[in-house]
Amino acid sequence: MTRAFIFPGQGSQAVGMGKALAEAFPAAREVFEEVDEALGQKLAALMWEGPMEELTLTANAQPALMAHSMAAMRVLEEEAGVQIADALFVAGHSLGEYSALCAARALSLADAARLLRIRGEAMQAAVPVGEGAMAALIGVDLEGAQKAIDATDGGICEIANDNAPGQVVISGDKARVEAVCAGAKEFGAKIAKLLPVSAPFHSSLMAPAADRMAEALADANISAPATALIANVTAEKVQSPDDIRDLLVKQVTGRVRWTESVSAMVAAGCETFVEVGAGKVLCGLVRRIEKGAATMSVGAPDDIDAFAKTA
Numbered sequence: 451m452t453r454a455f456i457f458p459g460q461g462s463q464a465v466g467m468g469k470a471l472a473e474a475f476p477a478a479r480e481v482f483e484e485v486d487e488a489l490g491q492k493l494a495a496l497m498w499e500g501p502m503e504e505l506t507l508t509a510n511a512q513p514a515l516m517a518h519s520m521a522a523m524r525v526l527e528e529e530a531g532v533q534i535a536d537a538l539f540v541a542g543h544s545l546g547e548y549s550a551l552c553a554a555r556a557l558s559l560a561d562a563a564r565l566l567r568i569r570g571e572a573m574q575a576a577v578p579v580g581e582g583a584m585a586a587l588i589g590v591d592l593e594g595a596q597k598a599i600d601a602t603d604g605g606i607c608e609i610a611n612d613n614a615p616g617q618v619v620i621s622g623d624k625a626r627v628e629a630v631c632a633g634a635k636e637f638g639a640k641i642a643k644l645l646p647v648s649a650p651f652h653s654s655l656m657a658p659a660a661d662r663m664a665e666a667l668a669d670a671n672i673s674a675p676a677t678a679l680i681a682n683v684t685a686e687k688v689q690s691p692d693d694i695r696d697l698l699v700k701q702v703t704g705r706v707r708w709t710e711s712v713s714a715m716v717a718a719g720c721e722t723f724v725e726v727g728a729g730k731v732l733c734g735l736v737r738r739i740e741k742g743a744a745t746m747s748v749g750a751p752d753d754i755d756a757f758a759k760t761a
Contacts, residue, residue: 452721454539454680455553456736457519457546459706460647462729463511465500467749468518472498474751477528478521481559485517488560489567493517508648509570512545513563519549519727520559522748526726530758534676538720539687541680543732544611544652544706545569547698553726554675556694561670565663572662573649573702582650583624585631589616589640598637602629610652611706614738619645621653652706660702667695685710687718712739724748724757 471478472494482494496505497514505511526532534540534554542550545566552562587595592609595618599607605623607630612618620630627650631642650656672694678687681697685707688694712723712735722744725732733745748757 452719453537453724454541454715454720454722455523455534455537455550455724455726456540456732457542457549457553458515458725458727458729458732459543459546460508460511460515460651461645462727462731463497463505463515464728465498465502465505467497467514467728468494468521469498470750471518471521471525475521475525475529475754477524481521481524482517484559485513485520485563488563489513507570508574509567512548512566512570515545515728516549516552516562516566518749519546520552520562522726522753523549523553525754526748526757529754537677538718539678539680539715540675541711541715542682543708544682544701546727546732547679547682547701549727550679551672551675551694554677554679556673556675556679556691558671565666565670568666569659569663569702572659573651573656576656576659577649579648581624582622582653582655583627584610584619584621584645584647584650585627585642586645587618587620587631587634587639587642590618590634590638591615592618594638595620595634598630598634598639601633601637602626604629606650606653606655608653609705610650612709613706614709614735616738617735619652621650622655623650652702652704654703656703660699663702664699667698670695680711680715682706682708682711685714687714708735709739712736712743716740716743722746 605626607622610621
């Protein structure tokens with residue numbers, strides 16, 4: 451099979467996410483119930499009823515997005531006969547890497563939920579609110595983004611995400627990030643805008659969160675995935691549990707190499723990318739990275755039917 455299953459990251463959450471799946475399919479409902487039990491929280495109720503401000507909190511958004519992805523994945527397996535071992539790859543954007551590992555049976559659903567709750571809390575606690583920031587630089591390549599960073603000083607600013615050609619995200623101390631945005635057009639950026647996030651993710655300022663995740667992951671039961679994972683940090687395939695554990699720690703402070711990841715999957719023969727869970731952000735990025743790649747998003751009951759017709 452020349453298909454990869456990909457899983458979204460933070461920013462794709464929305465009130466109502468996953469509700470239609472739970473109403474239509476018992477398999478999806480069971481996922482949400484299991485996540486609620488693992489966290490000791492009615493997360494599904496928050497996902498379906500809001501408020502958005504609470505859902506968007508990092509500690510809630512991360513397990514919520516994973517739960518939606520896994521609910522859709524379980525339904526694909528039951529209703530469309532998907533066998534994850536037949537996929538060429540799995541990959542996820544930032545927290546979506548945990549969804550990918552769960553889909554590939556490397557992490558249990560309960561463990562993925564608990565780890566993402568710890569991850570979200572640790573990332574939020576690493577830097578006081580208001581001191582860090584992230585920004586999207588649109589229309590600039592990696593070299594131009596780095597030059598814009600190098601033209602400023604005072605504090606930390608690093609490339610956090612290489613999302614697609616012409617879309618680079620920077621992260622670091624708020625004053626430095628704002629300074630980069632102010633001068634970014636001189637280096638090719640058409641737009642430079644701060645993102646509505648609560649912490650400078652994927653920067654060295656997240657080192658305390660990486661330390662906390664190292665502790666949590668040391669005790670986690672990680673198995674070899676049923677199919678190869680393309681890791682954010684290296685954009686290369688990984689299957690060893692020890693390597694996965696190490697890369698999940700490095701991912702907290704490391705760059706999300708999404709452009710390279712998608713290109714690596716295409717170079718290895720992947721022709722179709724199926725985004726599983728909330729939104730269609732990754733489908734859009736894939737089409738910008740590899741214009742010949744086919745994409746499909748699966749997050750609602752109608753999507754299941756559409757996928758089944760292509761299976």
